[in-house]
Structures are given as C-alpha cells and as structure tokens.
Amino acid sequence: MSATGAGPHAGGAPLVTADVDRSDPAYRGWLKEAVRAVRADANRSADTHLLRFPLPAHWGVDLYLKDESTHPTGSLKHRLARSLFLHGLCNGWVRPGRPVIEASSGSTAVSEAYFAQLIDVPFIAVMPRATSREKTRLIEFHGGRCHFVDDAHSMYRVAAELAVHTGGHYMDQFAYAERATDWRGNNNIAESVYEQLRRERHPEPAWIVATAGTGGTSATIARYIRYMGHDTLVCVADPENSCFFEGWTRDDPHATCGHRSRIEGIGRPRMEPSFLPQVVDRMMRVPDAASVAAVRALERRIGRRAGGSTGTGLWSALKIVAEMVARGRAGSVVTLICDPGERYLDTYYSDAWLAEQGLDIAPYAAAIDSLLATGVWPEG
Structure with a gap:
C-alpha cells in the first residue's frame, strides 16, 4: 500500500493501493504497539503550566x-504531532517501514520526527532552506531527515511527490490539523x-x-x-x-x-x-x-x-x-x-x-x- 497526499486543498483521504494485508496478524500487532506507544507518550507527559x-x-x-x-x-506542535500520528495510524495511512513526510517550517517537523522515531518509521521534513539551524538539528537528533526547498510555496508539492516516490505517507498538517485533534476535550x-x-x-x-x-x-x-x-x-x-x-x-x-x-x-x-x-x-x-x-x-x-x-x-x-x-x-x-x-x-x-x-x-x-x-x- 502506498499513500500520498490528496492535494493541498483537497482535504480528502490519501490515495492508497493495497500491498499490506490489514488482517495480517503481524501488521495488526505492529499497529497495536504503535498506537500504544503514541498514547503512552501523552499518559506520561505532565500537562503544561x-x-x-x-x-x-x-x-x-x-x-x-x-x-x-x-x-x-x-513546542505546542507536540500535541498536534501526537494527534496526527494517531489519526494516520488508525486510518491505516502510517505503516511499518514506510516514511512519514511532512511540509513544515520547523516545530511540527521536530515533533513528528520524535513520534516517527518512537514507532520506528523513517521521517522526512520538507522545509524552507532558511529554517533555523537549531530546528534542523533537533529534527536530525530525533532521527529525521531534512529536505530543503528554496521556495516555501513548493513545500506542499515536494512533500506529496516524495510520498509517491518513497511509498510513504504525506502527513499534511495543513489539511488535517483541525480534524485530527479531539476538540470536544480529551485533555x-x-x-x-x-x-x-x-x-x-x-x-x-x-x-x-x-x-x-x-x-x-x-x-x-x-x-x-x-x-x-x-x-x-x-x-x-x-x-x-x-x-x-x-x-x-x-x-x-x-x-x-x-x-x-x-x-x-x-x-x-x-x-x-x-x-x-x-x-x-x-x-x-x-x-x-x-x-x-x-x-x-x-x-x-x-x-x-x-x-x-x-x-x-x-x-x-x-x-x-x-x-x-x-x-x-x-x-x-x-x-x-x-x-x-x-x-x-x-x-x-x-x-x-x-x-x-x-x-x-x-x-x-x-x-x-x-x-x-x-x-x-x-x-x-
């Protein structure tokens, strides 16, 4: 199964083609453990002051x-990244061994790199070349890779193309941020x-x-x-x-x-x-x-x-x-x-x-x- 972003304003589900059997016990076991690990992060992290x-x-x-x-x-983006990963995992978009790709100016990519490392999947951040050096260092510290672009407007397209090329998932924070978070509560x-x-x-x-x-x-x-x-x-x-x-x-x-x-x-x-x-x-x-x-x-x-x-x-x-x-x-x-x-x-x-x-x-x-x-x- 490969997944790509559905386009910068489409807001629909990523395109998928089957190459993973969702009923496979090995996949189901990986998914259960990945969701547990992401939820455990919230459970052991004290609330912010x-x-x-x-x-x-x-x-x-x-x-x-x-x-x-x-x-x-x-950063604030830790909450968003956690929600996006749970959203992607439970929708079947984030899969074992396949990279997660994000278009980000920095902080979201740092947080997503952390969660990708937590569940042992590769992570690629597509970001403007002018992003602060400290943010790129933190992305790499958490095991992510930075893919720089000279034109910030091209981030969306490049991230989607990388998802197609790698068979990974374009997380697309700009489309999914408002729907991945449980706005009714849940801390x-x-x-x-x-x-x-x-x-x-x-x-x-x-x-x-x-x-x-x-x-x-x-x-x-x-x-x-x-x-x-x-x-x-x-x-x-x-x-x-x-x-x-x-x-x-x-x-x-x-x-x-x-x-x-x-x-x-x-x-x-x-x-x-x-x-x-x-x-x-x-x-x-x-x-x-x-x-x-x-x-x-x-x-x-x-x-x-x-x-x-x-x-x-x-x-x-x-x-x-x-x-x-x-x-x-x-x-x-x-x-x-x-x-x-x-x-x-x-x-x-x-x-x-x-x-x-x-x-x-x-x-x-x-x-x-x-x-x-x-x-x-x-x-x-």
Missing part, C-alpha cells in the same frame, strides 16, 4: 500564558486551560489569543468554547507576510501572500484548509518588530525566552488587556508560549539579525513599557 504575566492587581485583569514549550519536543489544550483556571479569580477567560500556522489550535479552542457553552472570545494574531488576516477580513478563502513569514511557525502564503475563519471572533495584524519586542519584554518580566510566534500572540493579548482596562472591564486573557527562545538566538535575540532585516523594535518596546507602567496603550 499556565503562567501568570505580572500586571497590577487593581487593574482587575489577569494575563496568563500557557507554556507549551515544556512538551517533550519543546486538549482548551480543556486544559479551563481546568487550570478553575480556581483563579476569573476562571472563564474573556479572550483566548492564538496564532495560526495550520489554524488547528484556534479551531480546537473555538470549537471547545462553543461545545461547552462558554462566553470566551477567540482572537487570532497574524504576523506580516501572511494571508490569514486578509482572508478573514475580506471573507476570501483564496487569499494569498507572496512573501515568507519571518515569524517561524505561523503565517502562511495561502488560506490553509485547517484554518477556519468562521470560528474566529477577531484578528489582529502584528508587525514583526512588535512580535520581537514582545518576546524580549517577556524575558524581562518573567525570565523566560520564547519564539517569535509567542511574541505575536503576547502583543495582541496586551492590546486586549489595555482595552479591558480602558473600559473598566475585569476578567482574564490567555495566550500561549509556543516554543522556546533558545531555538532563535541567532534571529529574534540577535541585534545583528534585526538590523539585517531592517526591524526597529524600540517603538514597540516603549509601547509595552508604557502600557505596563500606566495601564494605557499609547496612541499611534
């Missing part, structure tokens, strides 16, 4: 960060947030702020909110060089962007199948310099380094906090620490890189400092 970002108590607003960097593979990220807030002074958040790469996280959170009858609203923060904001504001499922996002892990050149605009209550376009200023402010305030996508979400969360303070509305806001900053020491934490990119973070850093000092978001 919900950290408080320090704000003046008299504001009446609490800001929390769900620290997904503490997963075994160091997904949304259920975890609400359980951890249960004893806080504002246990039902006014807003949860997410960022979008596949769109799977925002879809999971928004669906869970509706399913449980919560009043929480969902904001998606989008970086420069991403089409999600334009697609959402114009209700255009065919929106595209011609440039690659500088904020690794989020922002896409096309509207991905797993991004569900209709469940998003608000979107914010965040300048890349603001994202970097926010992660540096995070380090100063709580002593934790995080990746650029965390800064994108934090910038938007702080703006929402300022709006709530201005309106005299008490409540809580939640955003995410998506991955650790140690993966980006030569980019977001490098002044030389900022100069090379023409990014001036000073005005955005000053805006954050002003807000935290006065409770008022500066004009302009």
Whole structure:
C-alpha cells in the first residue's frame, strides 16, 4: 500500500493501493504497539503550566500564558504531532517501514520526527532552506531527515511527490490539523486551560489569543468554547507576510501572500484548509518588530525566552488587556508560549539579525513599557 497526499486543498483521504494485508496478524500487532506507544507518550507527559504575566492587581485583569514549550519536543506542535500520528495510524495511512513526510517550517517537523522515531518509521521534513539551524538539528537528533526547498510555496508539492516516490505517507498538517485533534476535550489544550483556571479569580477567560500556522489550535479552542457553552472570545494574531488576516477580513478563502513569514511557525502564503475563519471572533495584524519586542519584554518580566510566534500572540493579548482596562472591564486573557527562545538566538535575540532585516523594535518596546507602567496603550 502506498499513500500520498490528496492535494493541498483537497482535504480528502490519501490515495492508497493495497500491498499490506490489514488482517495480517503481524501488521495488526505492529499497529497495536504503535498506537500504544503514541498514547503512552501523552499518559506520561505532565500537562503544561499556565503562567501568570505580572500586571497590577487593581487593574482587575489577569494575563496568563500557557507554556507549551515544556512538551517533550519543546513546542505546542507536540500535541498536534501526537494527534496526527494517531489519526494516520488508525486510518491505516502510517505503516511499518514506510516514511512519514511532512511540509513544515520547523516545530511540527521536530515533533513528528520524535513520534516517527518512537514507532520506528523513517521521517522526512520538507522545509524552507532558511529554517533555523537549531530546528534542523533537533529534527536530525530525533532521527529525521531534512529536505530543503528554496521556495516555501513548493513545500506542499515536494512533500506529496516524495510520498509517491518513497511509498510513504504525506502527513499534511495543513489539511488535517483541525480534524485530527479531539476538540470536544480529551485533555486538549482548551480543556486544559479551563481546568487550570478553575480556581483563579476569573476562571472563564474573556479572550483566548492564538496564532495560526495550520489554524488547528484556534479551531480546537473555538470549537471547545462553543461545545461547552462558554462566553470566551477567540482572537487570532497574524504576523506580516501572511494571508490569514486578509482572508478573514475580506471573507476570501483564496487569499494569498507572496512573501515568507519571518515569524517561524505561523503565517502562511495561502488560506490553509485547517484554518477556519468562521470560528474566529477577531484578528489582529502584528508587525514583526512588535512580535520581537514582545518576546524580549517577556524575558524581562518573567525570565523566560520564547519564539517569535509567542511574541505575536503576547502583543495582541496586551492590546486586549489595555482595552479591558480602558473600559473598566475585569476578567482574564490567555495566550500561549509556543516554543522556546533558545531555538532563535541567532534571529529574534540577535541585534545583528534585526538590523539585517531592517526591524526597529524600540517603538514597540516603549509601547509595552508604557502600557505596563500606566495601564494605557499609547496612541499611534
């Protein structure tokens, strides 16, 4: 049986031809053990922490960060990779000895390489050549192989072609992220947030702020909110060089962007199948310099380094906090620490890189400092 992706926007099942007898006891035994191993990873991994970002108590607003960097593979994508592997295994797409291929800018590939190694199948990551060196090192550390492309738009096609060539399975996170995760609960990220807030002074958040790469996280959170009858609203923060904001504001499922996002892990050149605009209550376009200023402010305030996508979400969360303070509305806001900053020491934490990119973070850093000092978001 060979499996390939059904096309970048098809969202259908991969194409398959039989060369494995699914009733073969050897295959069934392998499958049972593979599923057990992936589920066991979730069972022995403690839930991630919900950290408080320090704000003046008299504001009446609490800001929390769900620290997904503490997963075994160091990022939010660990949850997604686990769900994708269970989805692929239980659908009969991931098979013994056959490679799993993914199109990824880094963190998903790191996590998928980990799970591929866990069940002893090869893994190939198709990724832009500009992906951070630390991410490629981690993929290789977990036994994966990196296949670089010069044009990020070609990742989908190249990954699908590799699946045909190798007889492997194109995991296609961008098509399957929103459906592979159990959004009704089962300790997904949304259920975890609400359980951890249960004893806080504002246990039902006014807003949860997410960022979008596949769109799977925002879809999971928004669906869970509706399913449980919560009043929480969902904001998606989008970086420069991403089409999600334009697609959402114009209700255009065919929106595209011609440039690659500088904020690794989020922002896409096309509207991905797993991004569900209709469940998003608000979107914010965040300048890349603001994202970097926010992660540096995070380090100063709580002593934790995080990746650029965390800064994108934090910038938007702080703006929402300022709006709530201005309106005299008490409540809580939640955003995410998506991955650790140690993966980006030569980019977001490098002044030389900022100069090379023409990014001036000073005005955005000053805006954050002003807000935290006065409770008022500066004009302009």
